[in-house]
Each structure stands twice: as C-alpha cells, then as structure tokens.
Amino acid sequence: MSKKIVILTGAGISAESGIKTFRGANGLWENHPVEEVASPVGWERNMELVLDFYNQRRQQLVKCQPNKAHFALVELERQYDVVVITQNVDDLHERAGSKKVIHLHGELLKMRSSVDENLVFDCLNDIAVGDKCPKGSQMRPHIVWFGESVPRMEDAILEVSTATKVIVIGTSLSVYPAAGLLNYATPESSKWLIDPDTIYVPPVANLEFIQKKATEGVPELAHQLLQNENCVI
Ligand code: NAD
DSSP states (O other): OOEEEEEEEEHHHHHTTOOOOGGGGEETTTTTTHHSEEEEEEEHHHHHHHEEEEHHHHHHHHHHHOOOOHHHHHHGGGTSEEEEEOOOOOOOOHHHHHOOOETTTTTEEEEEESTTTOEEOOSSSSOOOOOBBTTTOOOEEOOOOTTSEEEEEEEHHHHHHSSEEEEEEEEOOSSTTTTGGGGSSSSTTEEEOOOOOOOOOOOOOTEEESOOOOOHHHHHHHHHHHTTTSSOO
C-alpha cells in the first residue's frame, strides 16, 4: 500500500454522468459567463441569480450518478494509496466510494457564511436570499470563485509531490492554480492524461496522453495498473 497514486480530475470525468463541462460550451457554465455566476463581483451584482444558479446545479446533481470512471478509481484502492484531487464541485467521487477526496474548488452540497469562510454547513436544499449564518450574514455556496484563494492548494501540492503515479482526467488544465499542479510531480513519477479531445499536453517528463473518454480510458488504465502493480509502468 506504500505506492501512492494521485488522481487530478476536472469536469470531464463527470460529463458522462450528465453534468456539462465548462470549456465545452465556449467558456460558458450552463449558458452563463463565469464572471456572472462564479466571481465575487457577480455575487455583489446579483446575489439572487448566483444563488439560483447553484440551486439548479444542486438539484441537477442529486439526479446524476457516478459513472464507470469514478468507480474504476475506487478499484485502485485495493492495491494503492489513492488520493483524488478534484476541481469538481459535485460529489460523484464520494458517492462512488473514493475515500480520500480533496475538493479544490469547494462543494455544491455545502454552504458557508459570506463573512467567515470557516463557517461551513451541509446544504441539501436551496439557499435563499435572507438565509443567514450564525454570525448574521447571508449564506453563500461553498464554492471557490474566480479571484478567490484556493484553501486546499497546499494539501494538493504535498500529495502530488509525493506520488509515484499521477493520473489527470477530464480537465482542460486552464484554471489556475489547479492547472499548475502537474508541475509539482517528480520527474520519475509515471503520469497519464486522459481526455477525448486534442488538448494541450504539458511538457512534463513521463507523461502519456490517452485520447479516450473517461468511461473508456480510466477503467482500462486502472485494470492495467492493478495487473501490473509490481511492474514499472
Ligand atoms: P473544463 O470544462 O475546462 O474542461 C473539461 C475537459 O474535459 C476538456 O478538456 C474536455 O475535452 C474533457 N472532456 C469532455 N468530455 C470528457 C469525457 N467524457 N471524458 C474525459 N474528458 C472529457 O473543466 P475543468 O478543467 O475542470 O475546469 C472547469 C471549472 O469549472 C472547474 O474549476 C470546476 O470547478 C467548474 N465545473 C465543475 C463541474 C463539476 O463539478 N462537475 C462542471 C462544470 C464546471
């Protein structure tokens, strides 16, 4: 169990569960410009629209199920120490059964105080204008918006820099600082990038690009890694 696999996931791994990616729609998130629904400025400008956007995402999420790619990553835990670092705000890794999941950009099923980011609560229902935290301020989605700091980044860097294998799945690697995580992997570690599109492949050592959908590429690679645990692949 000493071999650590770190998995970096983005919106693409949840695409086949029915949740739209972000870049796939010309930089719009479910038809909205990101600055409208995922920035502090957008929140100040129209709180009701932002709350409604995430309420809809939450309602959609509960109807979605993890797919074969999420489940294949859980299988790896039979033989490896697996840490999933995800940019996704859905809970499909957890529902599939992944034990260690770091959410870099927050979670849809949580909400937090708009004055104290450490006051975080479960959120299974809609958030409305007027829903207050114990300190008396408006509740907001527990989502890291563009321009805000990424509190779990240090944890993520530590995990990536101590991994023997790194698998990147379904991310355009265009949202920073998450996109820079691969640079912290050691040159010796084996790395794979799984994405069906012809995307930018970063120039890092030992990186193989698997041009397949997540539900195809991830189970295949997981099978290979479980079969060859003692081989250097
Ligand atoms: P992105 O939309 O920028 O990139 C998605 C990538 O997934 C693309 O490279 C695309 O080619 C690939 N892809 C599409 N279908 C795929 C499939 N079936 N299998 C594998 N890959 C597939 O996503 P990003 O890099 O994660 O950045 C988007 C940001 O928006 C993130 O910060 C995230 O928080 C947020 N977001 C989250 C969700 C979610 O939680 N599911 C959904 C949309 C956006």
